Amino acid sequence: MTRVFGILGHPIGHSLSPIMHAAALKAAQLEGFYAPFDVPPRLLPPVVAGLAAAGIDGLNVTVPHKTRIARCLASPHDVDDTAARLGAVNTLVRRGHRLVGCNTDVEGFRQALRHELKMTGEGARVLLIGAGGAARAVGWALQEAGAEAIWVLNRTPSRAEQLRRWLRPHAGTTAVRVVSGRADAAKVAAAADLVVNATSLGLHAGDPLPLDPAWLRQGVSVFDLVYRAPTTALVRAARRRGALAADGVAMLVYQGAESFRLWWDRPAPVAVMRQAVEEALRRPRRGGS
Ligand SMILES: NC(=O)c1ccc[n+]([C@@H]2O[C@H](COP(=O)([O-])OP(=O)(O)OC[C@H]3O[C@@H](n4cnc5c(N)ncnc54)[C@H](OP(=O)(O)O)[C@@H]3O)[C@@H](O)[C@H]2O)c1
Structure with a gap:
């Protein structure tokens, strides 16, 4: 049948x-x-x-x-x-x-990270941009994987704080904190092993990038949950900086x-x-x- x-x-x-x-x-x-x-x-x-x-x-x-x-x-x-x-x-x-x-979004992110960027998130210091439903799934997957730190950056700081509070009781050994201001964002981006864009920025042509690509150091991994053909502006900019980058496909x-x-x-x-x-x-x- x-x-x-x-x-x-x-x-x-x-x-x-x-x-x-x-x-x-x-x-x-x-x-x-x-x-x-x-x-x-x-x-x-x-x-x-x-x-x-x-x-x-x-x-x-x-x-x-x-x-x-x-x-x-x-x-x-x-x-x-x-x-x-x-x-x-x-x-x-x-x-x-x-x-x-x-x-299945948590498993989807986990598998995509493993296959596209060859990492599990264990021990990683992560700049997580966004604080909506997708950021929650990503934060959850990363703290379960044993990330060392999750730094949350969001347009609306109160939502970043909500995500931090939600993650904290489940976070085990993962340190979770909110990023505030441009200088702080530049500092944590430069120290991160993984940068994740979980905002909707990039869905539309002409959207600004979710962060200044000049903050990215060579060799950092970048995962953009957004997808477009052939890929997103963030992924292109990150690759130009020598990052390993994947979009949300x-x-x-x-x-x-x-x-x-x-x-x-x-x-x-x-x-x-x-x-x-x-x-x-x-x-x-x-x-x-
Ligand atoms: N690849 C996949 O399988 C997959 C799965 C799930 C989601 N996604 C993608 O992930 C993105 C987020 O989804 P979601 O479900 O988390 O949506 P959501 O709950 O509506 O959250 C949207 C997030 O984007 C931020 N944002 C929206 N417009 C912005 C702007 N102009 N400037 C800066 N930040 C902005 C919001 O910040 P505020 O808190 O300040 O509003 C919030 O953090 C979407 O693009 C979605 O398509 C992809």
């Missing part, structure tokens, strides 16, 4: 997940179907209830629903540990009659691959998924998970 999957978001037309998962299903020769659902926030509870009752096998969840979807499940406690800690769900998996919320692919694994209980055809995403990005402008 054909199994049915999809993605819930608003808007959703820009999402690359349908293309990526269609390619995966075809390559793995699985009888499955993956559809985009454009769901405004007020319709989220009835749509989730309807899809669950109709027997949908799994869903991805994207902006703006990641933090609200748990409340639409049969029980708000139907979430795995990572999703509960992050307060964000990006994947729903059918378990019997219930849909269970999971978060790999994270998109690995979070999707982890969803696929949860749904099908088998490894995803990652290379095929990546190729589908890269081809789609080369077509007129698209972006978002």
